[in-house]
Amino acid sequence: MDKLMDNHWFLRGIALLLAIMLYMSTNIDKNVSDNFNPSPFPVGDTTETISGVPVSAYYDEDKYIVSGIPEKVSVTLEGQNNVVAAAKVKRQFEVFVNLRGYTPGTYEIPLKYSGVPSNLHLKVQPAKIQVTIKKKEVKSFPVEVKYLNENQVQAGTAIDKPIVKPSTVEVAGTTEQLSQIALVRAYVDLKGVNKTVTKEAKIVLYDKDGNQLDLKTGSSTVNVTVPVSSPEKTVSLGVTKTGSLQEGITVTSIKVEPSEVEIYGSKDVLDNITSLEGIEVDLSKITESTTFDASVSLPKGVTKAAPSQVKVTVEVQKQQRKTITDIPLQVNGLSDLLTMKFSDPQNGKISVDVFGDASVIEKMSAEQIKASINIGNMSAGTHDVPIQISGPNNVTLELKQKNAKVELAKKQETGHEVQGQPEQPTNKGNEQEKRSE
Structure with missing residues (x-):
């Protein structure tokens, strides 16, 4: 072995072999990274599935409406433990569908992904989706205002016709979707309102059955100005008597202070009112002269009376x-x-x-x-x-x-008076006639 290590040709052969192995390893990793959806998976250290991954869609949104694209999908990651864990936390990858260049119609499109490290393998479920592309249309609709808590408007105020800006809103959708729109409404809460206000109101779309529609509008809100006024009128107060007086008691006077009040409501209502007769005095409860507070009864359409209570003084005589x-x-x-x-x-x-x-x-x-x-x-x-x-x-x-x-x-012709009559007063000076015996 020592001789081989001293042989420079042997060392050159070892170096060449290592270079070839390194080259092959590099090209294998490159080929894997260039394939976004390898199947089957090469063997890795761990496999983990992530749900709720959002799907991006690329198409001409100014011209088309696309349906069938899922909001979220599941992906399966396979690779070394540390690589999978890092990808799961960072989520730097993207799942998308590319519809650029497609015309209206229905297609089966593969879901793709990007941003995946070369040493990590990813699989999307589902791998393909069916989408429908339709031509986009835009139509304007008038905005109707609906008041909430109108019965909780501060007493004494009247609500006039609202002013909406913009008064119309553009809605984008397909021909079928736009034909379903029956009402575009903005809701304004009037609770506690006592003066003219301007509020931002969210737009809601409804079909003819009152179901809410999920369509894209040019603006999601409008500004609504609610004119608030307080028409008022001065009217006199009248007393309504109920019940019967107890025997031996006579009412000599009934006095209301103040004798006039300010009433509030819409002009149409106030124009038809000249006085209020709602101050009630129950005579059956009156036993002596007394003073008490009474509430002012409001006719229909009158929102407030000022003051709302008056003093009633009942003077009686005991007979x-x-x-x-x-x-x-x-x-x-x-x-x-x-x-x-x-x-x-x-x-x-x-x-x-x-x-x-x-x-x-x-x-x-x-x-x-x-x-x-x-x-x-x-x-x-x-x-x-x-x-x-x-x-x-x-x-x-x-x-x-x-x-x-x-x-x-x-009278007798002799001029004598009829016997048996008492003396009577007459209209002639109350002279009394005497009867002769």
């Missing part, structure tokens, strides 16, 4: 009842040719029940009440005549009996 007797009946219209006597009441005096404030009733007397009957144009005979009474304005009078019964008779 007292008193019977006043011996009120003489005054006779009006008695003919000079007739005489009259009372049958009921026989004494020509009546009783009256008086209702009113206790302080007034206590001082009432018969002299303050006037009672009368009118027998004008009546002929001889017995008659029921309605009794008329009057008294102070701040009391209520109630007759014990409604009618008086009187008997009328012709």
Whole structure:
């Protein structure tokens, strides 16, 4: 062996052999790296599958719409442990489909990859995909605004017609896709809005059945200006009485403070309102003079009243009842040719029940009440005549009996009066006639 090592021809042969082996190794690696999808795999140290690898597509996006390209695929890596681990972490490789130069139609296209180290082998699943290429069209659609939480707009505000910029949006797709579009809508949330605002709103496409469509639009949002106004009007307040007063109580006045309020709403609604009658007073709950707070009821379409509460003052009088007797009946219209006597009441005096404030009733007397009957144009005979009474304005009078019964008779030709008649007040100075025995 020592002799061989000393032989320079032997050493030259060894060097030549090593050079040939190195050359072959280099060319084998180069050939492998030039083939993107070798099959079957050469034997490696480890194999690992990665899912969720995105797929890139290369084609003229201004002219065509392509369907059938998966968003993500799975790839299998094979190689030395450290190389596979590094590729898995860095993911510097790309899976793609190249459709440049293709015209509209349906094709089966292989998925390719790039960015793979020469000492790493990669396989894509699926290896091929079927794609459909269609001509791209662009169409403009008007944008409709839909309000969200419109019922939560601050009270007292009115929402006018929105202003959309741009008012139309371009949508790209195939002829079939564009024909499905029934509505282009932008949503604006009005919660808490109390003044004119401009908001950026996302565009959403719908078909005729209300299903959302996933198509590309020239702009994904529009600017929507929401005009907010607060029309107002001053109106008077009215009181609505409910229930019945307890016996012995009279309401003398009901006062509302303030007597007018500002109401807010749309102009069309306010133009038809002249007053509010929503202040309710339940008389069945009133037992004495009182003051309480009441809410202002809002008619349909009115969003706010200012103030929303008012003070209501109810003044009452507790009534007292008193019977006043011996009120003489005054006779009006008695003919000079007739005489009259009372049958009921026989004494020509009546009783009256008086209702009113206790302080007034206590001082009432018969002299303050006037009672009368009118027998004008009546002929001889017995008659029921309605009794008329009057008294102070701040009391209520109630007759014990409604009618008086009187008997009328012709005077005797001798000029003597009919016997048995009591003295009667008349309309001739209330002179009393005396009957002769």
